[in-house]
Amino acid sequence: MKIKQWIEENKTEAIEFLQKLVQEDSVQGNEEGVQMLVKEHLEKIGLETDYWIPEDDAFLNHPYFCSTRKDFSRSPNLVGIWRGTGGGKSIVLNGHIDVVPPGDLNQWEAEPYSGHIEDGKMYGRGVTDMKGGNLALLLAVQCLKDLGVTLKGDVLFHSVIEEESGGAGTLAAILRGYTADAALVPEPTNMKIFPKQQGSIWFRLKINGLSAHGGTRYEGVSSIEKSIPVIQAIQKLERERNKRVEDPLYRNTPIPLPINIGKIEGGSWPSSVPDEVLIEGRIGVGPQETLEEVKAEFEQAIAYIEDQWLQKHPVQVEWFGARWLPGSIEVEHPLMGILQKHYKDVVGKEPEIEASPWGTDGGLLTQVGKTPSIVFGPGVTSYAHYPNEYIELQKVFQTAEIFTHVIYEWCEGEGL
Amino acid sequence: MKIKQWIEENKTEAIEFLQKLVQEDSVQGNEEGVQMLVKEHLEKIGLETDYWIPEDDAFLNHPYFCSTRKDFSRSPNLVGIWRGTGGGKSIVLNGHIDVVPPGDLNQWEAEPYSGHIEDGKMYGRGVTDMKGGNLALLLAVQCLKDLGVTLKGDVLFHSVIEEESGGAGTLAAILRGYTADAALVPEPTNMKIFPKQQGSIWFRLKINGLSAHGGTRYEGVSSIEKSIPVIQAIQKLERERNKRVEDPLYRNTPIPLPINIGKIEGGSWPSSVPDEVLIEGRIGVGPQETLEEVKAEFEQAIAYIEDQWLQKHPVQVEWFGARWLPGSIEVEHPLMGILQKHYKDVVGKEPEIEASPWGTDGGLLTQVGKTPSIVFGPGVTSYAHYPNEYIELQKVFQTAEIFTHVIYEWCEGEGL
Numbered sequence: 053m054k055i056k057q058w059i060e061e062n063k064t065e066a067i068e069f070l071q072k073l074v075q076e077d078s079v080q081g082n083e084e085g086v087q088m089l090v091k092e093h094l095e096k097i098g099l100e101t102d103y104w105i106p107e108d109d110a111f112l113n114h115p116y117f118c119s120t121r122k123d124f125s126r127s128p129n130l131v132g133i134w135r136g137t138g139g140g141k142s143i144v145l146n147g148h149i150d151v152v153p154p155g156d157l158n159q160w161e162a163e164p165y166s167g168h169i170e171d172g173k174m175y176g177r178g179v180t181d182m183k184g185g186n187l188a189l190l191l192a193v194q195c196l197k198d199l200g201v202t203l204k205g206d207v208l209f210h211s212v213i214e215e216e217s218g219g220a221g222t223l224a225a226i227l228r229g230y231t232a233d234a235a236l237v238p239e240p241t242n243m244k245i246f247p248k249q250q251g252s253i254w255f256r257l258k259i260n261g262l263s264a265h266g267g268t269r270y271e272g273v274s275s276i277e278k279s280i281p282v283i284q285a286i287q288k289l290e291r292e293r294n295k296r297v298e299d300p301l302y303r304n305t306p307i308p309l310p311i312n313i314g315k316i317e318g319g320s321w322p323s324s325v326p327d328e329v330l331i332e333g334r335i336g337v338g339p340q341e342t343l344e345e346v347k348a349e350f351e352q353a354i355a356y357i358e359d360q361w362l363q364k365h366p367v368q369v370e371w372f373g374a375r376w377l378p379g380s381i382e383v384e385h386p387l388m389g390i391l392q393k394h395y396k397d398v399v400g401k402e403p404e405i406e407a408s409p410w411g412t413d414g415g416l417l418t419q420v421g422k423t424p425s426i427v428f429g430p431g432v433t434s435y436a437h438y439p440n441e442y443i444e445l446q447k448v449f450q451t452a453e454i455f456t457h458v459i460y461e462w463c464e465g466e467g468l
Numbered sequence: 469m470k471i472k473q474w475i476e477e478n479k480t481e482a483i484e485f486l487q488k489l490v491q492e493d494s495v496q497g498n499e500e501g502v503q504m505l506v507k508e509h510l511e512k513i514g515l516e517t518d519y520w521i522p523e524d525d526a527f528l529n530h531p532y533f534c535s536t537r538k539d540f541s542r543s544p545n546l547v548g549i550w551r552g553t554g555g556g557k558s559i560v561l562n563g564h565i566d567v568v569p570p571g572d573l574n575q576w577e578a579e580p581y582s583g584h585i586e587d588g589k590m591y592g593r594g595v596t597d598m599k600g601g602n603l604a605l606l607l608a609v610q611c612l613k614d615l616g617v618t619l620k621g622d623v624l625f626h627s628v629i630e631e632e633s634g635g636a637g638t639l640a641a642i643l644r645g646y647t648a649d650a651a652l653v654p655e656p657t658n659m660k661i662f663p664k665q666q667g668s669i670w671f672r673l674k675i676n677g678l679s680a681h682g683g684t685r686y687e688g689v690s691s692i693e694k695s696i697p698v699i700q701a702i703q704k705l706e707r708e709r710n711k712r713v714e715d716p717l718y719r720n721t722p723i724p725l726p727i728n729i730g731k732i733e734g735g736s737w738p739s740s741v742p743d744e745v746l747i748e749g750r751i752g753v754g755p756q757e758t759l760e761e762v763k764a765e766f767e768q769a770i771a772y773i774e775d776q777w778l779q780k781h782p783v784q785v786e787w788f789g790a791r792w793l794p795g796s797i798e799v800e801h802p803l804m805g806i807l808q809k810h811y812k813d814v815v816g817k818e819p820e821i822e823a824s825p826w827g828t829d830g831g832l833l834t835q836v837g838k839t840p841s842i843v844f845g846p847g848v849t850s851y852a853h854y855p856n857e858y859i860e861l862q863k864v865f866q867t868a869e870i871f872t873h874v875i876y877e878w879c880e881g882e883g884l
Contacts, residue, residue, distance in 0.1 A: 250683060254738040265853065266728030266750040267666060267826035276729050277703075280696055287693075312682030313692050314738040316745065319731035322670045322789065323750035326730055334682040334739035373738065410683035437681065 054468060055456045058195045059449050066191055066452075067169070067445060069093065073183045074167035074176035079153050080120075083127045083213045086149055090186075090211045094132035097194040099209065102131045106213075106224035114227065116420055118218035118375055129221050131230050132209035134193065140204020140464035142232035144423055145193070145455075146222060146413055147186035148215030151178030152437050159439035173442040180431030184443035185238030185451070186211065188430055192455035196465065205463035208232055215413050218374040222413035226421035234387045234462070235423045236455065237414045240431025243447055245395070247388055248301055248407035249414050249427055250309065251337035251378030255350065256330060257282060258368040259318070263327040272325030273361055275318050279329045281359050282367055286311050286333070289353040297338065301383075301407040309336040310409065311350075339380040339407060347371060376411025379418035379425050387462055391426060394457040398450055470884060471872045474611045475865050482607055482868075483590070483861060485509065487583035489599045490592035495569050496536075499543045499629045502565050506602075506627045510548035513610040515625065518547045522629075522640035530643065532836055534634035534791055545637050547646050548625035550609065556620020556880035558648035560839055561609070561871075562638060562829055563602035564631030567594030568853050575855035589858040596847030600859035601654030601867070602627065604846055608871035612881065621879035624648055631829050634790045638829035642837035650803045650878070651839045652871065653830045656847020659863055661811070663804055664717055664823035665830050665843055666725065667753035667794030671766065672746060673698060674784040675734070679743040688741030689777055691734050695745045697775050698783055702727050702749070705769040713754065717799075717823040725752040726825070727766075748788075755796040755823060763787060792827025795834035795841050803878055807842060810873040814866055 076086035087103065094101050106124050111117060130149075136142065154164035154177045162168055164177045174184070193207060208230045212221030259279050264272025290311040302308035313333040319326025337346045354367050381388060383405070395403040414425035430447035460468065492502035503519065510517050522540045527533060546565075552558065570580035570593045578584055580593040590600070609623060624646045628637030675695050680688025706727040718724035729749040735742025753762045770783050797804060799821070811819040830841035846863035876884065 252683065252739065256738075265826065266730055267668065267726060267752060267824075269726045269728045270722040274729065276699065276732050279732075280699065283692065283696065306686040310683060310685045312685045312739060312741060313690065313735075314682055314740050314742055315735035316692050316695075316742070317733050319729075319748075322672075322730040322748040323668065323728060324730050325728060326732070329732065332735075332738040336683060408683075410681065433684075434687070 054199055055195055055453055058198060059191065059453055062191070063449060066187060070174060070179070070183060070187045071167035073187070074174065074179045075165050077165050078149055078151050078178065080150055080214065080217055081126055083150055087128045087130050087211060090149065091130055093190065094209065098197045099132035099134050099193070102133065103128055106220065111224050111227050114223060116223060116377065116416065117220060119214060119220040120217060124213070127213045129213055129224050130211040131225055132211070134203065134207040136203045136205040136463060138204060141462055142206040142208065143459060143462055144208045144210060144230065144232040144235035144417065145189040146210040146212065146235050146237045146417060147182055147189055148212050148221060148413060149186065150213050150216050151181070152216050155439060161440055172445055174445055175440060175442045177441055180240045180441050180443045181436035182239050182429060182431055184431050184448045185240065185429035188238055188448050188451040188455055189236070191452035192459055195456045196460060199468060201460060201465045201467040203463040203465045206232065207459060207463060212413065219376065219413050219416045222416045223420065226416060231421040231423045235414065235417045235425040236458070237412050237425050237427045238429030238451060239412045239427050240433050240436050241408070241427055241429050242433050243428070243430055243451065244404040244406050245391060246406055246408040246427040247383050248339035248380040249378060249412050250339065250407065250409055251343065251376045251411045251415050252334050253337060253343055253346065253371055253375040254332065254334050254373040256332050256370040256372050257354065259329040259331070260365045261325065261327040264325040266323035266325060269325050275326045275329040278359065278361060279316065279318070279331065281357050281362065282331065282354065283313060285353050285357045286313060289350065299407060301405060304406060305409060308407070309338050311335045336409065337378045339378045341378060343375060343377070377415030377419045378411065379415035381424035381426055385424060387426060390458050390461050391428065394454045398454045470615055471611055471869055474614060475607060475869055478607065479865060482603060486590060486595070486599060486603045489603070490583035490590065490595045491581050493581050494565055494567050494594065496566055496630065496633055497542055499566055503544045503546050503627060506565065507546055509606065510625065514613045515548035515550050515609070518549065519544050522636065527640050527643050530639060532639060532793065532832060533636060535630060535636040536633060540629070543629045545629055545640050546627040547641055548627070550619065550623040552619045552621040552879060554620060557878055558622040558624065559875060559878055560624045560626060560646065560648040560651035560833065561605040562626040562628065562651050562653045562833060563598055563605055564629070564637060564829060565602065565627050566629050566632050567597070568632050571855060577856055588861055590861055591856060591858045593857055596656045596857050596859045597852035598655050598845060598847055600847050600864045601656065601845035604654055604864050604867040604871055605652070607868035608875055611872045612876060615884060617876060617881045617883040619879040619881045622648065623875060623879060628829065635792065635829050635832045638832045639836065642832060647837040647839045650797070651830065651833045651841040652874070653828050653841050653843045654845030654867060655828045655843050656849050656852050657824070657843055657845050658849050659844070659846055659867065660820040660822050661807060662822055662824040662843040663799050664755035664796040665794060665828050666755065666823065666825055667759065667792045667827045667831050668750050669753060669759055669762065669787055669791040670748065670750050670789040672748050672786040672788050673770065675745040675747070676781045677741065677743040680741040682739035682741060685741050691742045691745040694775065694777060695732070695734070695747065697773050697778065698747065698770065699729060701769050701773045702729060705766065715823060717821060720822065721825060724823070725754055727751045752825070753794045755794045757794060759791065759793070793831030793835045794827065795831035797840035797842055801840060803842060806874050806877050807844065807870070810870045814870045
């Protein structure tokens, strides 16, 4: 009851702090202001901090380094450290601090970085993905500190940059040694528990045709027409890949491993036969798959399209831009049991356990940091990346309460 | 024999003049220099000239005015006039002086406006489309003048701007009264005779989807996937329209009335479900069709696509940009007979008679100017609008010889 009461007493202050976090626009390249806020906060609640600009060669040249930039001078990474007394299990609490751009401002009912509250919901870019989740972690740590608890295991709070662009911030934290026995990643899951997370990679296809005047189009080969069998081959591959998925965690997901065609562009003039089409998309990578397996299967499907022209003029496949590693933790892992138990205690019902249809930094933590990760957070999945993003404050506090119990038990706390 | 001899004696001078015409870059908005050259030439060979900037309201507001601009101040139109002695049939000799831009310079083996000669071919942007054809007309007029011929009918030489962008120059000439009993339009036909010319209109389709994250793409509707039935409906419409074509002039044309999809663009992010696709294309309009009939048939085909989503979220159809009216002359028209006869005399074999797969200013002449038009010229069809455009000079002179005889006979000449 001490925990519930502490949270109740600290709600007003917590809401103000979340508003400040949201009001700091922290899109890629602009994370300095918000990181300073978090750093001050971590120090105020009694954690050591490590605040640094990721720039060393081991980081920049790492095989899983993936970013559109090499210069992070205005994008510090931050870790808050609470050393345990020793002999206990450690935990990473991982939250990214970067947000995606607000997009079309006309679709926002209020200013995107307002942080205003209406009917128990706070609005603003990044509030659900994932500053609200970060707050839940911070509240849990602060609560344990305030209640005078000691922990045997270490707590490492990652406030990382760049998750939205490929995870370079979490990679930098891992390479700096901030790994642990397990991790919690409160991305917006609607408080569903995701022990498995889908990874993803981006592809770009170039489909070639032969130009001609539109009036004598029979003299050319339309790359737009030739895109149809390519799109159909992708649809067929998606069906085949999903037939193989038997994991019960996906039973409620209509397409567990989607292949999304996100962009198409080809031709330049209405009355010319288009000689090139570019298609860009994203293929989901199952929790147990490797990126390499998935790439090979995709490339093979594209290479074997039954079309004489395409056989002679093969579609070119390029893997580009962002990629997220899949991640997973065993469903029977002790941290899963602890989380489910406290969820049930706080919320009053069994949690929903699923596999996530998108990647998170949990993939890097699992595969590079050898830190099995659970994704579980208070945000509203469907509003992440969308206008009028919001979070229900009540869920932030429920999640904070759950996290407090989980950390206390996992890290073998004493004093409550 | 006088005509053949005159042309033989004037070849060198004619080639030099054609070089000058080609060396004057006359893309849209830059026609002034070349028009001054043509004006001087017309006056030198003894024609009156009318040189004006098209700008009056009747022109700018005409229903068939179609241009990307309203300001023609650097784009004068020009007509050369040779009044007949009266009582004879008049003729329009129509040649556009504008050229399309050279495009990718790397694909040109020489500077695009070089006008250099190699193996009897002159090279340069616009030499085939259609300054070489214009020269053939000018030589015919000059020859008749030099040989002291008198004609009963008027000869009106159109040196018009803007054919490549919708025909505003020919429209301006028609509205200024420069129409006649028939017309010759020496566009590049490889010396085939085209009594019928296809028109064309440009369409833009907007296909709507519903955005979602690529990882949960089943929550959205992909506008790229929904483009497939739209493209297939266009392909089906093309097949149906071409099944109806029975005109023997199209017997050698694989697709007499093509519908070309020239451009596609949709979506903005690999991992988002695309909510909009734009498709642009060109639909051929048969010589006997009206633009309105073709638009209606196309719109209906798009409206009746069997797809529940598209039925509820109809594809939007827009008609935009350039359009060319179809044109035709009766195959039995007396000018057709005269042209065929002199073709056979000069070339030594029967001419090929076909219908053109593209539009020309002959459409405006036929439909707005009530001047039935034949398209017949010395240029190389396949090099129009392409790098390394060229013309065979021998064909220019053959065409000039044919034109001289045709004009003499049609306009009831005396003195040879």
